Amino acid sequence: METPQLSFTLGYWVFCFCFVLTPNEFRSAGLTVQNLFSSWLGSEHLGFVQYHIRRSSVTLLVHSAMPLGYYLGMCVAAPELLSKPLLEVEDGWHIVLLVALSLHIGSWTLVGYWSLWKWENHPISLTLQRHTPAAPSGWGALASRLNTEFRAVDKFTAGIHGARVIVTDSWVLKVNTYSVSMALQSQCQLSVVQSRQHHFSADSASPTQVLTLRVDSTNPGARPFHFRLHSTEYADLRDKLRAPIRNEANVAIYRSISDVFLDTFRAHLQDNPPYSLPSGQELEPCIGCMQAPANIKLVKLCELEDSGVQDGGHQDGDCQRCMCRPMWCVSCMGRWFASRQDQQRPETWLRSRVPCPTCRARFCILDVCVVHSPS
Numbered sequence: 001m002e003t004p005q006l007s008f009t010l011g012y013w014v015f016c017f018c019f020v021l022t023p024n025e026f027r028s029a030g031l032t033v034q035n036l037f038s039s040w041l042g043s044e045h046l047g048f049v050q051y052h053i054r055r056s057s058v059t060l061l062v063h064s065a066m067p068l069g070y071y072l073g074m075c076v077a078a079p080e081l082l083s084k085p086l087l088e089v090e091d092g093w094h095i096v097l098l099v100a101l102s103l104h105i106g107s108w109t110l111v112g113y114w115s116l117w118k119w120e121n122h123p124i125s126l127t128l129q130r131h132t133p134a135a136p137s138g139w140g141a142l143a144s145r146l147n148t149e150f151r152a153v154d155k156f157t158a159g160i161h162g163a164r165v166i167v168t169d170s171w172v173l174k175v176n177t178y179s180v181s182m183a184l185q186s187q188c189q190l191s192v193v194q195s196r197q198h199h200f201s202a203d204s205a206s207p208t209q210v211l212t213l214r215v216d217s218t219n220p221g222a223r224p225f226h227f228r229l230h231s232t233e234y235a236d237l238r239d240k241l242r243a244p245i246r247n248e249a250n251v252a253i254y255r256s257i258s259d260v261f262l263d264t265f266r267a268h269l270q271d272n273p274p275y276s277l278p279s280g281q282e283l284e285p286c287i288g289c290m291q292a293p294a295n296i297k298l299v300k301l302c303e304l305e306d307s308g309v310q311d312g313g314h315q316d317g318d319c320q321r322c323m324c325r326p327m328w329c330v331s332c333m334g335r336w337f338a339s340r341q342d343q344q345r346p347e348t349w350l351r352s353r354v355p356c357p358t359c360r361a362r363f364c365i366l367d368v369c370v371v372h373s374p375s
Contacts, residue, residue, distance in 0.1 A: 008077040009070075016066045020177075033059045048150040049143040053122050056178045057111045064107035067100035123179040130221030131184060146171060156240040158233045165227040167240045172215055174227045181225035183217045185243045190215055193226070195251040197260075208232075209254045213245075232256060257346055258338045265334040268350065268365055275299055275369035277326070283373055288332030288357075295371045296333045298322035298356055302366040319353060320361040326371050327358055333368065 018025075022032050034041065037058050044051040071093070114122040120129075128139040128146075149155070149168035156167040164175040172188055174181040194212035209231035216224045229237060231254045238245060247253075254260045275297040277283070283293040300321045328336070340354040353362045 004077045005074065008073055012070055012073055016070075020063060033062055045151060046147075048147050049124060049128070050147075052175065052180050053114075053119050053124050056124065056176075056180075057114060057122070060107050060178055061104075061111060064104045067096070068104050071097050071100050127180065127182050127222075131182070131219060154240075156237055158229055158237070159227070163228070165229065165237075167237060172241075172243070174215075174225055181215075181223070183215050183222055183225075184219070185241065187219045187222070188215050188217045188243050189246065190241065190243055191246045191248045192251050192253070193248055195231075195249070195253070209260065211251065211253065257343070258335060261338045261346070261349055262331065262334045264350070265337060265365070266330055269330065269368055269370055272301070272366060272369050274372040275326075277371050277373045281325075283326065283371065286329035286332050287327050288336075289329060292329035292331065294326045294328055295373075296328045296330055297326045297369050297371050298324065298361070298363050298367050299369045300363070300367055301369075302364055319363050319367055322356045322359060322361040322363060322367075324356060324358045330370065333357075337365070337368075 019031060026032065030036070034055060037055075041054050041058065042051055074093070119125055125139060125143075128142050131142060132139050146168070149170060150166070152168065155169075156165075158165050159175075166173040166175065167185075170185055172183045172185060172190070191214045192211055193214050196210045196212075197208075211229050211231055211234060212226055213229060214224060214226050234253055252263065254263075283295060286292050286294045300319055302319050336357050337354055338349065341349045341352055350365055353364045355362055
């Protein structure tokens, strides 16, 4: 393959890949099906069901046209494809054309079938029809009620086009590329099935936890589906849901970056030597929460930095001796440590120093010891 053909091939398919997955840059530039065909698609807010029936149909037609667009583009990049009869073209380009035409014509045929009888055969319409026993007046009336609920300002929405979850007063919805998965809240149950930790995300430099939830319905005609959600949005989802949520995998759900750090903080304390409580001294309640025992003692264990400062003196960056008795529990000390950090740079938290919440002596995570009470 010559250089113009190779350059066009790489550039075209990279563009198609990004157009299908729509990264932030493409959405910002308006290179999405929703934006390019907005005048025909109408308003999602005014007619949710009708909008997504049109959107999914147009998306299928546009995506199926990409192989044909590649062939037409290659005719410009390699003019010899047009200078010979189709069957005499080498390298199987006539097969590429036939496959591209078949794919696009097949898509038009499928969309035409969907559009019969006022789009009654479309996958979204068929999904609503599976719920018609709950609406004896038919799926059209059910679609109208769904449109009305979607216009409510208190619905829960998370994610982006193509992977968006919406919870209304009666429905749990997942917007897919070519369809919309649906379940009535009165007929479904949600389960947390997986959790993944991401050190960085597209929207934040902070570590994020992404939960995978499965929606199961008691309606035999409704198919189960999965959706992903940031752990920081989990509380809002639970507030909007009336359906129960089971934690099948016993996943620890972190509501914020501080919750993620608190688990890491506890894990690091296991590597520090314990502090033996002097005989005759008893653990008091933590003065932060007044519930857990005060099981943390700050003991200067880290080595002084090579700054020429003798033991007993200190600079702003050095750890200092804390003379306080155990007054804080692990959770309260971890939250205090996190609250004194630069919230925009969580990667620096573990190596930072903070003042003692009582005497203001500076300490690092190496100086935090769990109190061992002699039995």
